[in-house]
Amino acid sequence: MTDLATRSDNPVLLPVAPAAPLPLRRPRPARLRDGDVAAVLAATAFLTTATWARHGGVDQLLAGGNETWTSIARLSGLLASVAGLLGLVLVARARTLERRYGLDHLLVWHRYLGGTMAVALAVHVGAGFAAWLTPDQGVLSTVADLTGRVPYMAPATVGALLVAVVTVSSLRSIRRRLSYETWYFVHLTAYLGLALAFAHELYLGTDLRDDTVARALFVAAHVVVLGALVWGRWGRLVAAALHPLRVTDVTPLVPGTVSLTLGGPNLARIEADAGQFALLRPLRRRLWWQAHPYSLAAAPTSAGLRFTVKDRGDASGALTRLPVGTRVVVEGPYGTLTPEVFDEGRALLVAGGVGVAPVRALLEWLPTTARPVVLLRARSADELVHLEELRVLAAQRGGAVHALVGRTVSLGVDPFDPAVLRRAVPDLAGRTAVVYGPESLLHAAHRGLRDAGMPTEHIHCERPWW
Numbered sequence: 001m002t003d004l005a006t007r008s009d010n011p012v013l014l015p016v017a018p019a020a021p022l023p024l025r026r027p028r029p030a031r032l033r034d035g036d037v038a039a040v041l042a043a044t045a046f047l048t049t050a051t052w053a054r055h056g057g058v059d060q061l062l063a064g065g066n067e068t069w070t071s072i073a074r075l076s077g078l079l080a081s082v083a084g085l086l087g088l089v090l091v092a093r094a095r096t097l098e099r100r101y102g103l104d105h106l107l108v109w110h111r112y113l114g115g116t117m118a119v120a121l122a123v124h125v126g127a128g129f130a131a132w133l134t135p136d137q138g139v140l141s142t143v144a145d146l147t148g149r150v151p152y153m154a155p156a157t158v159g160a161l162l163v164a165v166v167t168v169s170s171l172r173s174i175r176r177r178l179s180y181e182t183w184y185f186v187h188l189t190a191y192l193g194l195a196l197a198f199a200h201e202l203y204l205g206t207d208l209r210d211d212t213v214a215r216a217l218f219v220a221a222h223v224v225v226l227g228a229l230v231w232g233r234w235g236r237l238v239a240a241a242l243h244p245l246r247v248t249d250v251t252p253l254v255p256g257t258v259s260l261t262l263g264g265p266n267l268a269r270i271e272a273d274a275g276q277f278a279l280l281r282p283l284r285r286r287l288w289w290q291a292h293p294y295s296l297a298a299a300p301t302s303a304g305l306r307f308t309v310k311d312r313g314d315a316s317g318a319l320t321r322l323p324v325g326t327r328v329v330v331e332g333p334y335g336t337l338t339p340e341v342f343d344e345g346r347a348l349l350v351a352g353g354v355g356v357a358p359v360r361a362l363l364e365w366l367p368t369t370a371r372p373v374v375l376l377r378a379r380s381a382d383e384l385v386h387l388e389e390l391r392v393l394a395a396q397r398g399g400a401v402h403a404l405v406g407r408t409v410s411l412g413v414d415p416f417d418p419a420v421l422r423r424a425v426p427d428l429a430g431r432t433a434v435v436y437g438p439e440s441l442l443h444a445a446h447r448g449l450r451d452a453g454m455p456t457e458h459i460h461c462e463r464p465w466w
């Protein structure tokens with residue numbers, strides 16, 4: 001008998017079923033533990049205070065008059081530098097930190113450390129001024145000394161002013177009036193501010209000037225953080241830019257919202273999980289210089305990374321109109337709200353507006369026994385993208401989708417009232433919730449779920465970072 005399949009002169013072409021898309025590699029969990037981070041923080045605080053105390057900081061503090069102010073200026077100056085340095089560590093996007101805490105938490109803590117640095121810097125400037133002021137010279141002469149006449153103080157003054165501008169621009173009331181990009185680029189000048197202050201820290205403060213070991217440690221810490229920052233922010237960005245994905249599909253879902261799929265050979269390099277988000281940077285004129293976050297709207301597979309993009313402004317609007325084939329740089333994906341967050345517990349997924357995208361992705365990777373409940377909130381039916389898909393995915397897992405549509409004022413009911421939540425999800429207290437949507441919804445849902453009896457450690461959301 002002839003084996004038809006091996007005869008080269010008469011090949012038999014059997015129909016080949018298209019290969020099912022394979023899941024992309026999932027990011028490995030972080031090895032870091034909370035205790036490791038706490039230990040580093042405690043050691044840093046101890047070393048800083050010990051350096052100041054070892055150089056007579058406590059005696060000087062108790063001496064009174066200018067000596068006391070000098071001591072306060074020394075300690076607050078050291079604390080301001082250390083807070084600034086730790087703040088930079090958080091935005092260096094170190095993989096292990098990101099996998100442990102998520103980019104959103106790191107950026108929020110970066111904001112807190114920035115605030116701490118600004119307060120310590122204000123104390124440093126005030127105490128330094130009081131320490132320098134003597135009866136022999138007036139206020140103006142002291143200001144002239146501290147802003148220029150004393151070596152290294154002119155750049156340090158400019159640095160402090162830059163940090164002050166960044167701090168003011170980050171106040172909630174001011175930040176809301178700025179576009180993200182304006183705020184972001186103003187924010188970057190804080191790096192210059194820290195660099196300008198560096199020399200005065202080394203050569204004017206007695207703690208570093210007169211102690212070779214402390215100075216060496218201080219310089220080494222700056223070199224390490226700078227290296228991590230350059231690699232984490234720019235090195236990774238260049239690597240991603242050299243291996244962009246391409247737009248393979250743009251499908252309108254509802255007016256102003258599209259499903260965007262990115263794929264191509266470089267997809268194989270990406271590790272991603274449902275529930276994560278990526279920073280997308282289309283390589284097109286006027287768009288390449290800004291990156292915006294978008295959640296994966298489908299479990300990531302070799303078929304591509306799928307996003308649901310709503311036109312909310314210049315950048316997102318342009319993204320909804322990208323031609324197929326456009327190269328897009330993908331940073332990340334980031335985020336820790338992956339399926340593991342539910343552990344063995346049952347899932348409650350709460351979403352408002354386009355926040356529905358990551359819910360869709362998570363549902364795809366929940367086990368068929370999960371019995372998830374999805375609560376959707378939208379101001380109009382138009383906003384309810386993916387509703388039918390969600391219903392199918394939830395039903396396949398023994399769960400349900402509840403949608404509440406309409407403006408809160410006209411509904412006559414607060415959708416996140418604890419009683420309303422308990423009625424919709426009677427076993428709410430035993431579930432784990434993830435919440436996606438605008439900041440106001442995150443707060444309202446968090447409060448409602450907590451008051452309805454869900455332990456706060458079971459309520460998760462991407463924290464708004466600016």
Ligand SMILES: Cc1cc2nc3c(=O)[nH]c(=O)nc-3n(C[C@H](O)[C@H](O)[C@H](O)COP(=O)(O)OP(=O)(O)OC[C@H]3O[C@@H](n4cnc5c(N)ncnc54)[C@H](O)[C@@H]3O)c2cc1C
Nearest residue numbers: 180277292293294295308309310312313314315316354357
């Ligand atoms: C973790 C996360 C996941 C997101 N997932 C999705 C998604 O799946 N689909 C979707 O349509 N939208 C998503 N967004 C929102 C999306 O990033 C914004 O709609 C987009 O950045 C708007 O930019 P713009 O220039 O078009 O509009 P703008 O008018 O500049 O901004 C509109 C709003 O988006 C916010 N915003 C702008 N740029 C950024 C930025 N770089 N980082 C954080 N916030 C920013 C602004 O605060 C403003 O409230 C997500 C946001 C975050 C933080």
